[in-house]
Amino acid sequence: MKVMVDRQYPIGVDRLYEILTSKAFYETRYEWGKVDNYRFGAFEDTPRGKLIQLIQPIEIRTDKLPSVARRFLPESADLLTEFLWTPTTQAGRYQAEYRFELGNVPMKISGVMILTGDDN
Incomplete structure (x- = not known):
């Protein structure tokens, strides 16, 4: 399945990239959501780009799932949110591979x- 989403922000693309690759952004975001049980799995420059990993233990509600499906899900698991910001050759353009995984x-x-500016 392919889903495309287009969003516009009232700031420049370079500033948006600075925000999205800032540790303070994630700390503030989780603080606003009153989430305190998260940790950074990684926040570093790698040979492929800037790697950001957030890990949050969550409870999995299985009460509304069929009993067959419940057998395959744990009561809790770590939710991994990962962004790998990779370099691009075009100025004013930023790219991230992302993934979300919930335990096993x-x-x-x-x-x-x-991320691109209005003129790209």
Whole structure:
């Protein structure tokens, strides 16, 4: 399945990239959501780009799932949110590979996020 989402922000693309690759952004975001049980798995420059990993233990509600599906899900698991910001050759353009995984649950969400300015 392919989903495309287009969003516009009232700031420049370079500033948006600075925000999205700032540790303070994630700390503030979780603080506003009153989430205090998270940790950074990584926040570093790697040979492939800037790697940001957030890990949050969550409870999995299985009460509304069929009993067959409940057997495959744990009561709790770590939710991994990962962004790998990779370099691009075009000025004013930023790209991140992202993925979300919930423990060993056999479902993963991944994709690519591209930031461009209005003139790109």
